[in-house]
Amino acid sequence: MTFALHGIPVSKGIAIGKAVLISRAALEVSHYLIEAGKxxxxxxxxxxxxxxxxxxxxxxxxxxxxxxxxxxxxxxxxxxxxxxxxxxxxxxxxxxxxxxxxxxxxxxxxxxxxxxxxxxxxxxxxxxxxxxxxxxxxxxxxxxNLQKKDGIDDSDFLSPGDVGADAIIVAHDIAPHDMLRFKERTFTGFVTDLGGKTSHTAIVARSMEIPAVVGVRHASEMIRHGDWLVIDGEHGVVVVAPDEQLLSEYRLLQTKAIEETRKLQELKHSRTATADNVAIELLANIELPEDATQAVELGAIGVGLFRSEFLFMDRHQAMPDEEKQYQEYRRVVDLMHGLPV
Structure with missing residues (x-):
């Protein structure tokens, strides 16, 4: 039976695939009084x-x-x-x-x-x-509980190999660092019971360009492993067990979106202007020097804001002295190849 679930759209795009349920790994917390003296x-x-x-x-x-x-x-x-x-x-x-x-x-x-x-x-x-x-x-x-796992590990996954199609994660919640698992598998999107637009998981999903809908209450209970799913990351809709007609319609929308993205990529270095020919310049906000490379690739004509506080946020290294800061600022200038910073 086809039905739709509604949640909070946090990362645009359309994903089509079969559900891979991640166990909630609910923690059984025992309640007891310890002996006096212990x-x-x-x-x-x-x-x-x-x-x-x-x-x-x-x-x-x-x-x-x-x-x-x-x-x-x-x-x-x-x-x-x-x-x-x-x-x-x-x-x-x-x-x-x-x-x-x-x-x-x-x-x-x-x-x-x-x-x-x-x-x-x-x-x-x-x-x-x-x-x-x-x-x-x-x-x-x-x-x-001596459950020494770093977040979601392989035992938490129902094998996506059995699904036979691009898989969509369905979980109660996913910690931000667990999102890195997306890079190791063929997941095309995710749905969670919890979360909101400003949750860290949502922010990471957007940065990784993974279609996602969060805050879909009881999704992990209502969706079964292997169900066909469609995620509409634009409108916050999850379609469960879509019929062939719905699948065809969403596949068409997905193809159009991919084509539009490709066309935009071709225009990213073109001159931008309003209808009355006023030039519009797009500058990038960056956090680290390495971001300058992506800014150039995406067509930014300079750096409008370098959030230099991020240089001080790596607690595994000494605080950057004047020389270190100079070298980092210079790296940005060099990577921008003469564009304003």
């Missing part, structure tokens, strides 16, 4: 889990491939800062020491309190940060 040992278990996740995030940050979206490093840094915030551990440690809650119970108690607070925030961007806190807390819970 409070400090339980507190140490929690701190050890925090340290394990800190090391995991540091390894992910250090091992990012060169072609990873620039936003990925910043998002991993955000998760690292959330983990390092003493407030995340203070209340669970107090619950362990005063009420003798086991570590996982104490952490989920604090997580639920934080999520309730974020749910009351009106600002959409700040409200989305609840997902970051949840993802960090879930990594700690996995460490407590």
């Amino acid at each position: 409070e400090e040992a339980e507190a140490q278990k929690l701190m050890d889990a925090f340290e394990q996740v800190r090391l995991e995030l540091a390894q992910l940050r250090q091992g990012l491939p060169k072609d990873a979206p620039q936003e990925m490093a910043a998002f991993l840094d955000v998760h690292g800062m959330i983990l390092a915030d003493p407030a995340l551990a203070q209340k669970p440690l107090k619950l362990i020491r005063t009420q003798r809650l086991n570590a996982a119970w104490a952490l989920t108690t604090e997580l639920n309190d934080l999520l309730e607070q974020f749910a009351e925030i009106e600002d959409a961007y700040l409200k989305e940060r609840a997902n970051d806190i949840r993802q960090v807390a879930e990594r700690v819970l996995k460490a407590l």
Whole structure:
């Protein structure tokens, strides 16, 4: 039976393929009181889990491939800062020491309190940060449960090889760094139960140009592995089990979109002007010197904003001194080949 689900469009494009469900890997959190006198040992278990996740995030940050979206490093840094915030551990440690809650119970108690607070925030961007806190807390819970996986690993996938077509990920949620798995497989889009326009996962999807719809409540429960899906990333629609007529219509729209993109690529270096012949100049915003290369390739006639604060955000290197900053600025100028910066 054909039916449509509606969510939040976050990355344009049309994707057609069969669903590959990623297990939610729901964390079974046991609730029990620890024996009197063992409070400090339980507190140490929690701190050890925090340290394990800190090391995991540091390894992910250090091992990012060169072609990873620039936003990925910043998002991993955000998760690292959330983990390092003493407030995340203070209340669970107090619950362990005063009420003798086991570590996982104490952490989920604090997580639920934080999520309730974020749910009351009106600002959409700040409200989305609840997902970051949840993802960090879930990594700690996995460490407590000795589930030593770095995000989604191969055991979480139902084999796309059995699908026999371009596959579309369907998941409850996907952490930003897990998006890198798209590069290793033939996925053409994704659908998640959670998320919003300003979620980190959505931002990474846009930078990778992957059609995506998020916030499709209960999608991972209603869609079955192997179902034919159509993602309309422009309108936030997911069509499940489309009939042949619908498939043909969306394939036609997909072909037209690809052709329009190809034509735009041919025009990217053309002079841009209004109908009354006023020249329009497009300059790029860049975060790192390497971005200048892509700016030139995409037809920018210069750099309008170099967000130099990103030079200071790599915590695995020393803070850039005057000479280092000069060399980085010079790299941008050289890569722009005489275009204004």
